[in-house]
Amino acid sequence: MSEGDKALRVAVLGCGSVGSQVVRLLTEQSADLAARAGARLELAGVAVRRLDAKREVEVPEHLLTTDAMDLVTRDDVDLVVEVIGGIEPARGLILAALENGASVVSANKALLAEDGATLFEAADKSARDLYYEAAVAGAIPILRPLRESLTGDKVTRVLGIVNGTTNFILDKMHTSGAGFAEALEEAQELGYAEADPTADVEGFDAAAKAAILASLAFHTRVTAGDVHREGIAEVSAADVASAREMRSVVKLLAICELRDGAVSARVHPAMIPDTHPLASVREAYNAVFVESEAAGQLMFYGPGAGGAPTASAVLGDLVTAARNLLSGSRGAGESAYAALDVLPMGETVTRYHVGIDVQDRAGVLATVAAAFAEHGVSIQTVRQEGRGDDAQLVVVSHRATDAQLSATVEHLRNMDIVREVTSVMRVEGEND
Known part of the structure; x- marks a missing residue:
């Protein structure tokens, strides 16, 4: 069989802003995609919620179906693109596709962040790819x-x-x-x-x-x-x-x-x-x-978003998955060997910018500074804005644990000389 005769069949789940652009690019760039993948990428079907819904891209009627599970488990489907989002039915459809021997390309950040382990294990078991570049930052390759x-x-x-x-x-x-x-x-x-x-x-x-x-x-x-x-x-x-x-x-x-x-x-x-x-x-x-x-x-x-930019990332993954299927290989799967602990926020080291509405009287600054010192937080800069009833201190701390900084803010809120802590925001970047 010549290279031009080879074909891989692609099922697309969802035909919203991203799915419709995936369908458009598969159609309009079919020759280039075939050259890059090593085989033609043919649409096997597009699963939608409503057949009569208005779409950004015209899809041949015979390709549309409301039975997504039937589509992903068809014997002639080699690759599945999931762009419907959410947890279910997306999780069940991806697992069924992998079990049926198809590689999967997904843009589903919510599902990957909640239960990626289950999806990766299924991909390993079926010796198929699970790619998801489009799940983070749209077209940006990160x-x-x-x-x-x-x-x-x-x-x-x-x-x-x-x-x-x-x-x-x-x-x-x-x-x-x-x-x-x-x-x-x-x-x-x-x-x-x-x-x-x-x-x-x-x-x-x-x-x-x-x-x-x-x-x-x-x-x-x-x-x-x-x-x-x-x-x-x-x-x-x-x-x-x-x-x-x-x-x-x-x-x-x-x-x-x-x-x-x-x-x-x-x-x-x-x-x-x-x-x-x-x-x-x-x-x-x-x-x-x-x-x-x-x-x-x-x-x-x-x-970082939008139908066409996100579809660009999807198609990049799709070409890679297609190449792997043709060569009988797999891309890199999950790497979780380090199994590091995840720190609670209180142990994270940050800096704070704190706005404090205070009474304008002698010793206020020293009293506020003492509150920071009591919790082991060093002050980097402090300035006073306004006078009299409108006096406000703006304090920027040095690095300390978030728990120390939170305790300091709570202490300030309970002080007689403090009318209100008007602003609390972390500071990142230079001088970290």
Whole structure:
């Protein structure tokens, strides 16, 4: 059989913004994809919830089906693309596809972060591939470099902006002075935020991605439940303005790092210096900053969401999986040999920016400094804003454990001279 006669059959689960673009690219770039994969990639079928739904790309009627399980277990399906999201039925469909001998390409960050171990074990048992580059940061190639390019190095830290919605909101707050609600409304009007933005603004989306990044970077199983998570709903215009005065910007960061032989994984808003590479990431873009012992500092930047960018990552995985099927080989599977402990947030070392509304009287600064010292937290800088009833102290700490810093803030809130702790935000970046 000549190379042109070879064909691998592809089932696509889901035909929304990503799935429809996968179908389009498979059709429009069929000749190039065949040359790269070593065989034609033919659509075997597209599973959808409703046959009569309006779609971005026209799909031949005979390829559409509402029976996803029947599609993934067909004998003529070699590769399955899962872009429906969620936990179920996605998990059952992926497991059935692997058991039936198909390799799987998924963009399902929530499922991989919650129960990736089950999926990887099924892939190993069936000797098939499970690829998921599109699950984190859209078109940005970050998972493959962590899994393959840097496998001979020791990654020590992964710091990233991995949610475009929150980055758009915080960027608007920084550039226009808008409050959170106003910036969120604009994001929704422009289609960057869902009608229910909870998964994005409360950090659930970023936490799932952080779990995947930490698992790959540190060869340890990390689930979304292991990731400390805080969203941006409490970030105020005053917080953003205070950051600007410090020549910093506020970003929702996913931070995964090695510390004392354990893994720390967290998602929360933080101030970073405007000189940090991540500070210049604007609008709905994503970027991931990787630090390793030999390679040093690397940064990956680009569109982190959207149908076509995400489909680009899916097709890259699909070509690789197809090559492996044709050669009878497999790509790198799960690497969890290190099995490191995941540190609780209280043991994570951070810095804090604390705004304190205080009574303007003699000795206030010394009393506040004593509260920090009592919990073993050193003060890096302190400044006073306003006079009289409007007096406020702004304190930036040196590095200490999050538990020490949290205890200090709680102490401040219970002091007679403190009317209110108006702002609490972690500080990352330079001088860490």
